[in-house]
Amino acid sequence: MLNVENVSVRFGGLVAVDNISLRTATDSILCIIGPNGAGKTTLFSVLSGFLKPTSGRVRFNDLEISSMPAHRVSLAGVSRTFQIVRPFRDLTVLDNVMVGAFAKASGYDEARERALAVLNEVGLYKKRDFLASYLTLPDLKRLEVAKTLATQPVYLLLDEVMAGLNLPEQHEVAAMIEKIHARGIGVLLVEHSLAMVQRLGQHVICMDSGRKIAEGTAAEVIRSEAVQVAYMGVGNVQAA
Amino acid sequence: MLLTLLLVGVVSGVLGGLILALLSTGFNLALGVSRVVNFQHGAVVLWAMYASYLLWEHTGLNPYLGMLFIVPVAFVIGYFLHRWLIARSLDTPEDSQILFSIGLLIAFQYLAQFFFSTDARSLTEESLQHSFIAGPIFLQYTQIVAALVSLVVLVLLHLMLTRTNLGRSLHACAQNPTGARVAGLNVEHLSAVALGIAAACAAVSGTALATLAPIFPERAFEYSLVAVVVSVLGGMGSMSGSILGGLIVGIIIAVSQVTGYGDLAMAIVYALVFLIFLVRPTGLISAIKR
Amino acid sequence: MLSKLTDSFRQQGAALWLGAAAVVVVAAVAAPWINPYYTRVMTMGLLCGYLAASWNLIGGYAGQMSLGHALFFAIGSYSVALLARLQDVPLVAALPIAVVLSVALAWIIASICFRYALRGIYFAVGTLLLAEIARILVINSDTLGRSQGLQIPAMEGARNFNFGSDLPFFYIFLAMAVALALFCLVLERCKLGYDLVALREQEEGAQALGVDTNAIKRMSFVISAGLTSVGGVVYAGLVRYVEPGYDLSLTITLFMVMGAVLGGRGTALGPFLGGVVVVIVQELLITVGSQFGTTSVSALAQMIYGLFFVVVLLVFPRGIVGQLLHRRIDRKATQGSVGATVEAS
Numbered sequence: 059m060l061n062v063e064n065v066s067v068r069f070g071g072l073v074a075v076d077n078i079s080l081r082t083a084t085d086s087i088l089c090i091i092g093p094n095g096a097g098k099t100t101l102f103s104v105l106s107g108f109l110k111p112t113s114g115r116v117r118f119n120d121l122e123i124s125s126m127p128a129h130r131v132s133l134a135g136v137s138r139t140f141q142i143v144r145p146f147r148d149l150t151v152l153d154n155v156m157v158g159a160f161a162k163a164s165g166y167d168e169a170r171e172r173a174l175a176v177l178n179e180v181g182l183y184k185k186r187d188f189l190a191s192y193l194t195l196p197d198l199k200r201l202e203v204a205k206t207l208a209t210q211p212v213y214l215l216l217d218e219v220m221a222g223l224n225l226p227e228q229h230e231v232a233a234m235i236e237k238i239h240a241r242g243i244g245v246l247l248v249e250h251s252l253a254m255v256q257r258l259g260q261h262v263i264c265m266d267s268g269r270k271i272a273e274g275t276a277a278e279v280i281r282s283e284a285v286q287v288a289y290m291g292v293g294n295v296q297a298a
Numbered sequence: 299m300l301l302t303l304l305l306v307g308v309v310s311g312v313l314g315g316l317i318l319a320l321l322s323t324g325f326n327l328a329l330g331v332s333r334v335v336n337f338q339h340g341a342v343v344l345w346a347m348y349a350s351y352l353l354w355e356h357t358g359l360n361p362y363l364g365m366l367f368i369v370p371v372a373f374v375i376g377y378f379l380h381r382w383l384i385a386r387s388l389d390t391p392e393d394s395q396i397l398f399s400i401g402l403l404i405a406f407q408y409l410a411q412f413f414f415s416t417d418a419r420s421l422t423e424e425s426l427q428h429s430f431i432a433g434p435i436f437l438q439y440t441q442i443v444a445a446l447v448s449l450v451v452l453v454l455l456h457l458m459l460t461r462t463n464l465g466r467s468l469h470a471c472a473q474n475p476t477g478a479r480v481a482g483l484n485v486e487h488l489s490a491v492a493l494g495i496a497a498a499c500a501a502v503s504g505t506a507l508a509t510l511a512p513i514f515p516e517r518a519f520e521y522s523l524v525a526v527v528v529s530v531l532g533g534m535g536s537m538s539g540s541i542l543g544g545l546i547v548g549i550i551i552a553v554s555q556v557t558g559y560g561d562l563a564m565a566i567v568y569a570l571v572f573l574i575f576l577v578r579p580t581g582l583i584s585a586i587k588r
Numbered sequence: 589m590l591s592k593l594t595d596s597f598r599q600q601g602a603a604l605w606l607g608a609a610a611v612v613v614v615a616a617v618a619a620p621w622i623n624p625y626y627t628r629v630m631t632m633g634l635l636c637g638y639l640a641a642s643w644n645l646i647g648g649y650a651g652q653m654s655l656g657h658a659l660f661f662a663i664g665s666y667s668v669a670l671l672a673r674l675q676d677v678p679l680v681a682a683l684p685i686a687v688v689l690s691v692a693l694a695w696i697i698a699s700i701c702f703r704y705a706l707r708g709i710y711f712a713v714g715t716l717l718l719a720e721i722a723r724i725l726v727i728n729s730d731t732l733g734r735s736q737g738l739q740i741p742a743m744e745g746a747r748n749f750n751f752g753s754d755l756p757f758f759y760i761f762l763a764m765a766v767a768l769a770l771f772c773l774v775l776e777r778c779k780l781g782y783d784l785v786a787l788r789e790q791e792e793g794a795q796a797l798g799v800d801t802n803a804i805k806r807m808s809f810v811i812s813a814g815l816t817s818v819g820g821v822v823y824a825g826l827v828r829y830v831e832p833g834y835d836l837s838l839t840i841t842l843f844m845v846m847g848a849v850l851g852g853r854g855t856a857l858g859p860f861l862g863g864v865v866v867v868i869v870q871e872l873l874i875t876v877g878s879q880f881g882t883t884s885v886s887a888l889a890q891m892i893y894g895l896f897f898v899v900v901l902l903v904f905p906r907g908i909v910g911q912l913l914h915r916r917i918d919r920k921a922t923q924g925s926v927g928a929t930v931e932a933s
Contacts, residue, residue, distance in 0.1 A: 404894030
């Protein structure tokens with residue numbers, strides 16, 4: 059159970075996240091949507107320990123992860139990917155994933171086994187000896203997920219993993235995410251693509267200007283008036 | 299008694315500080331505009347010192363007049379040094395760049411040693427060998443003239459940076475190189491200009507320093523380190539920062555010398571700068587501007 | 589352990605390591621028969637390689653450029669000198685003391701620096717300043733010998749590294765180099781090795797995978813410092829004279845750095861090759877220079893040495909071994925997996 063309690067993040071005078079609360083468990087996929095600048099990535103940074111909230115806290119089961127440094131949050135089981143992928147360019151794909159695998163593995167052999175298993179799961183096994191700097195964007199996204207998956211997380215936080223992919227590529231990645239979720243790993247997605255939100259989002263939250271403006275199933279949220287206004291501006295609501 | 303000592307130290311320090319400020323401003327400007335750490339700056343100063351000395355030795359010309367010939371030459375050398383050599387190092391990984399400029403420092407320093415050997419030379423210009431005494435304050439004309447010249451150049455530099463198009467362009471590059479490029483500015487050219495200006499300032503500083511202290515090759519590393527230290531202390535990329543940093547360092551050195559701790563002066567300065575690194579790496583000037 | 593080594597050899601090429609092993613064996617066997625001048629040069633080359641490899645732990649694997657490593661080298665050499673002069677302590681007893689001092693100081697420095705997130709050029713200049721402060725303090729201290737330095741009194745026995753000839757030093761440095769190279773080889777396949785590379789490439793990306801980046805930066809800095817001081821201790825045994833102008837200077841730090849950069853930062857064998865090349869180039873320049881007679885020509889040699897540094901950085905940004913390994917991994921990957929397509933990104 060991941061519990062966000064009244065989290066706010068202020069940068070000087072700017073309020074990036076305004077009193078957000080939410081709960082999620084590993085059995086449903088949570089999608090966070092919202093226009094650019096809504097504070098979604100900021101919220102993710104708080105969830106994964108890269109940013110400390112100005113007020114409020116985040117609890118993972120009994121642990122207060124909002125006061126833990128980023129690497130410990132990851133070790134506790136809440137791992138994130140980055141919107142702009144951060145592969146270790148001078149390492150092979152396999153070595154990239156091994157960095158993640160070493161987080162929980164008890165030795166080189168175990169880490170290697172785990173890394174290979176994860177590569178298989180995301181579909182990168184054949185490219186395991188390639189230098190990461192040579193991968194295409196969809197493969198880099200897969201690698202980003204693989205690295206994080208290798209740390210054996212309880213919750214996987216995917217920050218705009220679909221960005222830059224065309225629709226068929228997005229569906230491939232979505233299928234991969236569904237397989238991972240089926241294994242029992244909790245998934246939180248920050249997402250823009252409505253198609254993906256409709257496919258994956260069992261539980262959806264919409265943010266705007268740092269605040270939560272809607273929550274429910276994908277259908278409910280997308281059709282809600284508040285969300286329509288946020289995405290398309292006041293004038294168009296009449297048409298709905 | 300202590301108070302008069304301190305007074306002498308501070309006055310002397312301010313004068314010395316202005317010279318250090320000019321020495322560092324060029325370095326700082328180039329750092330801000332081109333984002334390159336020009337560790338070879340001290341060697342450029344050294345060469346300017348030798349050039350100044352040679353000119354004086356062979357023509358008897360007052361070094362500050364001879365300086366007027368050296369400065370444009372220095373500018374050109376600085377410009378092409380960046381354009382042809384340093385610009386190439388920009389493709390290497392970030393921290394290799396400081397190694398690159400250290401390599402240049404070594405090369406230039408030993409080139410100087412090759413030509414001039416390690417013997418110290420002194421530029422003792424007749425017209426400057428007077429003292430100025432006002433109460434307890436005892437100063438050399440060399441110090442006063444050097445400080446005044448530095449001040450004049452600093453003022454001119456400030457005017458250039460704030461009132462001319464070139465100055466605005468340089469400022470733009472320092473703020474945002476990509477944005478500057480998009481706005482049509484030739485960032486490579488401007489970075490080279492910045493280094494040219496740095497070399498020109500080094501030429502003036504070199505001339506001033508030549509009249510004050512013995513000239514020998516090891517100075518190059520010393521001056522490079524001082525430039526870095528003053529820039530960081532005051533504020534990287536900020537001209538007022540260089541001046542503030544220069545004055546502080548100058549005063550610390552002078553006060554240490556008059557109170558008998560002269561040998562440890564630089565150690566004190568380095569320790570102070572290290573603390574600044576930890577606490578306020580953007581330099582003191584950013585703390586003051588808040 | 590076995591799988592670690594086989595994976596390393598597969599990726600780096602057994603040829604590279606076999607070649608290195610062959611060189612070591614040949615050198616070890618041939619040393620007593622070679623002109624002592626060459627043995628001396630090789631000894632210094634091995635020392636430089638060892639120091640470069642020690643620096644490589646923090647500067648190569650961890651990617652944090654320390655320019656103050658002379659500090660730890662000097663702790664090694666000065667410990668031997670001071671303890672011998674003041675307390676008749678034999679060199680082998682001075683060794684652990686020097687290491688403990690270096691490690692303790694490095695721990696403190698690292699804790700402060702990394703706690704305040706000193707990175708890149710700030711870390712480089714910061715460490716340089718610390719070494720300079722130490723140098724100024726030494727120059728002003730009578731006990732520490734001022735700028736003249738200290739002579740290490742001749743003391744009897746192997747425990748003082750008094751062997752009667754310089755040849756044993758060749759073997760000592762060779763052994764140290766081999767041990768360190770093997771240590772790095774194993775390190776590369778351990779969690780720490782992977783974490784260091786991850787830290788170097790993407791610090792935040794590494795944190796997101798559970799890597800405590802501050803802790804490992806500190807760890808590699810501390811280990812590097814300890815190893816460097818050992819180099820200083822043995823050096824003192826060989827040269828029997830310590831002085832701030834060399835031991836605590838940017839010169840010796842640059843030997844380490846250039847050796848690692850030329851050979852290949854972040855590789856196990858690179859720094860050794862680089863260190864040997866650096867010393868050989870220096871020797872060549874000085875020898876050629878002295879043919880021309882005057883000491884001013886040795887200044888010219890130093891100048892060329894500085895330019896050499898510049899050229900190396902432009903031409904071999906990854907270092908010799910680094911470039912070789914990169915190309916090898918590259919080639920293997922593009923020939924490799926069946927049915928996979930590769931597009932350059």
